Amino acid sequence: MSAEKTPDIDVLAHPMLWRGKDLLSNTGLNPSQHAVLTSGYAELDHHLLGGGWPQQGLVDLLLPQAGIGELRLILPVLQQLTQNAYVVWINPPFIPYETALGACGVNTHNILVVRTQSHEDTLWSTERCCLSSGCAGVLAWPEERKLNIKETRRIQLAARSGRTLALFFRPISAIARSSLAELRLALRPTHSVDRLSLDIIKRKGGWPVHDIELCLAEASQTPYDVMQSLHQQLALWQKQGAHAAQREKTTVQKGAQEPTVYADFAYDMSTSEPDMAANNSLH
Amino acid sequence: MFPTTQHTFPRHSPDSPEHKWLALHFPTLALDIFQSQGVPNERVQVVIQEQRVCHMNEAAAAAGILPGCTLATAYSISSELTYFERNPDQEQEHLADLAQALYRYSSVVSLEVPDCIVLEIRGSLMLLGSASVIAQDALALCADMNHQAIARSAQTPQAAIALARAQTSRLFDVPLHVLALLNQGFSQRNLERLSNMGIYTLGQLVQLPRAGLGKRFGQQLTQYLGRLQGELPDPRQGIRPQTRFFRQQHLLKPISNKEVLLRGPMPYLAKQLEYWLIAHQHGCITLRWQFAPFKGEPTKLQIRFGSGKQRHQDILKLSALKLEQVDLPTEVLTVGLDMTLSRSWVSNSQDLFGSTASATMAVSELVDELSARLGTGACYSIRPRAQHSPEQAWRGPRGIPRENTPAIISDPAATNSRSAGLLPGKRPLWLFHQPQPVPGKHLTLLQGPERLSESNLTVSSSMLTAAPYRDYYVARHRQGALCWVFKPPETTPTQTQQGDWYLHGYFA
Incomplete structure (x- = not known):
């Protein structure tokens, strides 16, 4: 009598068993629901479901302060979205500078800025823009104190039904508050200005990921960046040419630099003044 | 006794090419003008002229009120009666408005006072199909404007009017010669004299010799019969389309609620504007609503569209958004709609593959909505400006940049x-x-x-x-x-x- 063999079946590989990570493998999914836009950063794409930003739905970006590289992070997405459709910026904290955006390859003709007076108007505008067929993206800076979870749900639904990517820029303190966004990212500045550290707090098809470091220069190359080495060479020649004349200027005051182009240097300034006023104006 | 002659009506099939004229008769015009002012139709309503009931609605007829009875009698039958004094001037205004709206079907739209409009449809048959299609469309349009109408077509305008005024319940297939002489505009005295002669229908009348008829009843009657049969020319003077759209709606009861305004008088006026715009092939760019109290200055509401609009839904959507932002007089008694700027209509068809052009169209509507709620200037595009300092060189004009405008590099x-x-x-x-x-x-x-x-x-x-x-x-x-x-x-x-x-x- 032969011993009864148990069949060697990997239960976890059974096709009837659905696991969360199956979302990553694009099988068993409606592909139109998970159309993605490449983020332009290979490492970030690797961690996102489908290999990029969701093309529809709400994404929370949590920042300790404005200006740490949040726009450079989304520049590749902006480039793609503005090609054939509009992107609306609702209550941006500063002026989106047309010249700079254009230099980075964003079609600035397709950017609209909306200013609202109240939180209700902000949400109403965000929802309307999400539902409009002409908008592919909405960038909104909502009032954090008044924003509640129901409203994030509503924007998320509007963005899904309107096939729009909605981005909420919120302070880092919102990390503890629930949000029904598809994806939540917390951004942190690093010691290098060209690098940005980010945590994925919430994503589809996976656990949170911490401490991803992106090189922002990877995706935000402007013609200026490309030509910088040439500029430096040119500046060197100019310096040499102007060397004699420069020596004669003995009355150059402290801190005033000769306007030669793009000489790289770094030093610390030392004056005593209260903290930066403009830096606190975001939140 | 008159000798019989061979005057007969030629018979045509309903949609035969000879049907060149369409007549619209408004039997309840006197009552309809009050219903478009916001009075519900369910209650017993009569219109009186010289203290006698001349028109009534279905509820009044069901209660047993008869035309011609005195107001006191009508009150004794139904105590919940609402009565209106007949207003012939306003009836003519409404008839003219209807004619303006019907201008979309024909270039010759003629008023036949007091209650008919005649359209020459021969030129429109190729475009719109058959006479019955035009008649149905025209009836739907009249119903939209709160007017009940009867439409009939014939080969002469007078015949079409006669058919429409006869108020027969069947469409098109009533021969002209069996029509009764009642309601055809004959004087009461002539009607009595004809009935004494045993003449009750138009068919009997046209068989009488014209010379004798003319001698007894006057040339007017023979000319009428000649026009009816197409023997005499019947030139019709068409209305001239208005170059400017301005309509006012006077309300019987003051309205203080914005919701009521948005349900009642505003859609009515917006629809009229839509008809006007379609007839003129224009798209509305700016318009102005006016909400006037009994005494005092009206509140004005300016609305602007990024691209020309025709549909009343589009017009109302923005108006509703804008209306939320303003304070109206406590009691609005007159609502006015004035179209201040329009442009030639350009049809916008959505293309198959969602290109930039269709996105621009959708965004233009979005910008209109945002500007209506948030105020003009709340929504703008970023464009460089010819300014030297960076902080002044960023902001472009309001709205969406035109495709062909070259960007000015001004940094x-x-x-x-x-x-x-x-x-x-x-x-x-x-x-x-x-x-x-x-x-x-x-x-x-x-x-x-x-x-x-x-x-x-x-x-x-x-x-x-x-x-x-x-x-x-x-x-x-x-x-x-x-x-x-x-x-x-x-x-x-x-x-x-x-x-x-x-x-x-x-x-x-």
């Missing part, structure tokens, strides 16, 4: 270095409205300087005035942001008080 550094054959320097993605003072100890300079030395580089801030140039640097703030900072020239007097540096943007 002084861009123009400077371009002329020198160089690329512009690095520019921040975030720019501040006003440069902010920043303590230098928080900054680590990374690149620079780049001098922007164009003339007129001025800032309206009192701290910085008439600086001849600025030296811009790329610096890192100690909190991690990459900043665009500049140092004003040493000549700035307040420099020592406010700190050395000004922050002008972030390389976010």
Whole structure:
């Protein structure tokens, strides 16, 4: 009598068993629901479901302060979205500078800025823009104190039904508050200005990921960046040419630099003044 | 006794090509004008003329009120009666409005007072199909404007009017010769004389010899019969389309609720505007609503569309958004709609593959909505402007840029270095409205300087005035942001008080 063999079946590989990570493998999914836009950063794409930003739905970006590289992070997405459709910026904290955006390859003709007076108007505008067929993206800076979870749900639904990517820029303190966004990212500045550290707090098809470091220069190359080495060479020649004349200027005051182009240097300034006023104006 | 002659009506099939005229008869015009003013139709209503009931609605007829009875009798039958004094002037105004709306079906629209409109449809048959299609469309349009109508077509205008006025319940298939003489505009005396002769229908009447009829009843009757049969010419004077749309709706009861306004008088006026726009092949660009109380100045509401609009739903959607923002008089008694600017209608068809053009269309509607709720100027595009200082060189005109407008590169550094054959320097993605003072100890300079030395580089801030140039640097703030900072020239007097540096943007 032969011993009864148990069949060697990997239960976890059974096709009837659905696991969360199956979302990553694009099988068993409606592909139109998970159309993605490449983020332009290979490492970030690797961690996102489908290999990029969701093309529809709400994404929370949590920042300790404005200006740490949040726009450079989304520049590749902006480039793609503005090609054939509009992107609306609702209550941006500063002026989106047309010249700079254009230099980075964003079609600035397709950017609209909306200013609202109240939180209700902000949400109403965000929802309307999400539902409009002409908008592919909405960038909104909502009032954090008044924003509640129901409203994030509503924007998320509007963005899904309107096939729009909605981005909420919120302070880092919102990390503890629930949000029904598809994806939540917390951004942190690093010691290098060209690098940005980010945590994925919430994503589809996976656990949170911490401490991803992106090189922002990877995706935000402007013609200026490309030509910088040439500029430096040119500046060197100019310096040499102007060397004699420069020596004669003995009355150059402290801190005033000769306007030669793009000489790289770094030093610390030392004056005593209260903290930066403009830096606190975001939140 | 008259000898019988061979005057007969030619018979045609309903849609035969000879049907050149369509007549619309409005039997309840006297009552309908009050219903379009916001009176519900369910209650017992009569219109009186010289203290006698001349028109009534179905509820009144069901209660047993008869035309011709006195108001007291009517009251005794139904105590909940609402009565209106007949207003012939207003009836004619409404008839003219209807004719304007019907202008979309024909270039010759003629009024037949007091209660008919005649359209020459021969020229429109090819475009719109058959006479019955036009009749159905026209009836639907009249129903939209709160008017009940009877439509009949025939080969002469007079015959079409006769058929419509006869108020037979069947469409088209009633021969003209069996029509009764009642309601055809004959005087009461002539009707009595004809009935004494045993003449009750038009068929009997046309068989009588014309000469004798003319002698007894006057040339008017024979001319009428000649026009009816197409033997005499019947030139009709068409209405002239109005070049400007302005309609007012006087309400019987004052309205104080915006919701009621949006349900009642405003859709009515918006629909009229839609008919007007379709008839003129125009799209509305700006319009003005007026809400007037009994006494005092009306509240005006200006509405602007990015592209021409025709549908009343589009017009109402923006009007509703805008209406939320304004305070109306407590009791609105007159609502007016004035179209102030229109453009030739360009049909916009959505293309199959969602290109930029269709996105622009959808966004133009979005911008209209946002501007209506948030105010004009709340929604704008970013475009460079021919200004020298960076903070003034960013904001473009309101709305969406036209495709063909060339962008003006106005960044002084861009123009400077371009002329020198160089690329512009690095520019921040975030720019501040006003440069902010920043303590230098928080900054680590990374690149620079780049001098922007164009003339007129001025800032309206009192701290910085008439600086001849600025030296811009790329610096890192100690909190991690990459900043665009500049140092004003040493000549700035307040420099020592406010700190050395000004922050002008972030390389976010």
